[in-house]
Amino acid sequence: MKILYSHRIQSRDGQGVHLDALVAALRQAGHEVRLVGPPSYEAASLGGESRGIARLRRLLPRWAAELAELAYSVPAYLRLRRAAREFGPDAIYERYNLFFLSGAVLARRLGLPFLVEVNAPLAEERGRFGGLALPGLARWSERFVWRRATRVLPVTEVLAGHVAAAGVPRARIAVIPNGIELEEFPDPLPAPGGDPLVLGFVGFVRDWHGLDGVVRGIAAWQGPPALSLLVVGEGPARPGLEALARELGVADRVRFTGLAQREDVPGHVAGFDIALQPAAVPYASPLKVFEYMAAGRAIVAPDQPNLREVLADGRTALLFDPAAPGALWAAIGRLAADAGLRARLGAAARAEVLARDLTWAGNARRVVALLEGDAR
Template structure:
């Protein structure tokens, strides 16, 4: 099947990982995939952001920027239409972005089924965190995109419920959580070689992967390092970067544990497992209510003992006491108590780690499984045309 993958992301970050992994999985499944996105995107380095987009956000009023976002459809639609004429796809697979309506327009003109992947309710997200100058326009655009697709793929049941509430029939919706590539991530049965390679031999490693923000609460982990006073030889390993990192470094220096905190900066996808393999305890300190955290599946695939919040989008995947320790969302005490329990209880740590990997395998939480589901829906839609 010929699949035209359409997106509007401007930075090579976690969004790009999802695109790269899904495209690769679809191709492994035997589909022919062509990707259509903003010009110059592929030339960026991992972690890079479009300089033009960043400059526009900083220099023009919010209403003008949001109108430009909507106006982008004129340019993008022409690019998408040219690709359709040239490539002759069976379906369009689009990564949802607020105000991106090119796929809906192409579906109407060319009669090609549109599959829409939704990773976040961006109207609600931007209203809550970034602000919207034209909220009614944004809400209309989101509803138009969701309802205009032939089938929608949401990353959690929590997000799926929001999409149904917006008017999309449940029969036109599937849940495909993030996953892993088994060629990149596999079970680790001995952390020692990974720790040795990082200069962390003998230490109990508390690990986090991703873009660290203040609301993740990683300052609580630094306080644990200080309170431990070397009893358990703790070390915090943050694999990534983010706005919280400077403050964490300063806090660690003030508390006298700077030598027990490592922040790697941006790490290439092929190297991440070399760090996760050194984790004794894998941390998900906080997560938004509708998200499917990529780190969670990487931790599971590597067989790490996980601490995560006890909230619906997490319990779709994990079970407290069975394949993770869960704590009340937002409870710093609950989080630190769960981590301390795993620091001292080695048997529980080993059992949860083994069970996390087993759950990942049993449920086939992989990009390949997601690609099979997308392919099945695409074939049905094409057969019904």
């Protein structure tokens, strides 16, 4: 099968991991995939952003920047159309982005199946966190793309509800969560189990992740055993967390790796005793959770619907009530005191990945099965 993959990703972050992994899995399964996206993506470094785009956002008023995003659909459409003429695809697959209409228009014009992968309700998300000058236009562009898709592929059932509320029939919605590359996580090593025990976190570090509470908890922890924190990643919250650790006298037990290359992440996670997801947006399918599961680590995460889609409290993780003060630390304390429980949860989490095929290869098979089913 020949798949034209359309995207508007500018930087090598979690989005890029998802894109690269799925494309690699499709190709490994014998399908031809042609990527069409911003030229800057190929040259982007890990964690980098197009300087031109960042400068444009700083200089333009918000409403003008949003119109520029929409206008970008025109040159993107021309690139996509040219690629379609050269490649002769059987389908167009697109990673959804706000104000990005190119794939929907071209797929309709060429009569091709059009699959849209959705990782967030961006009109709602940007309106809530980043601000939108043109919210009506944003909502219209979102509905335009989702409703014209042959299939919409949200990463969680929670997100599927957002898609259905936008007017997409449930029969055209297929949930495909994120996954992992199993070869990157061979049979997991036993957790270190040393003193201090290592609490670990992987990802871009933002204030809402709640790592400040983890640092405070380490300072207040009486033990035994002693606890430390390893953060595999970078982000705007790092300076504040390092300052807090110094203030509380635990700077020697809070460590940041900085930006980590993808190939280095499994080795870092292998050094965790307890893997943390202190907070999560309500519709996400966090990549780190699948990495923790594949590595066979004991996981602590919020008890919320999107995470319950992949984690079961007491079986593959300890889930805590995010609204209950002290609940996160009660879960951490329980695991810190019980090496057997850590081992059982980690083994069950790894088994869940295998049983449900929560891998990029599995996702590639699901995507192709949908395309083949629609073709019939």
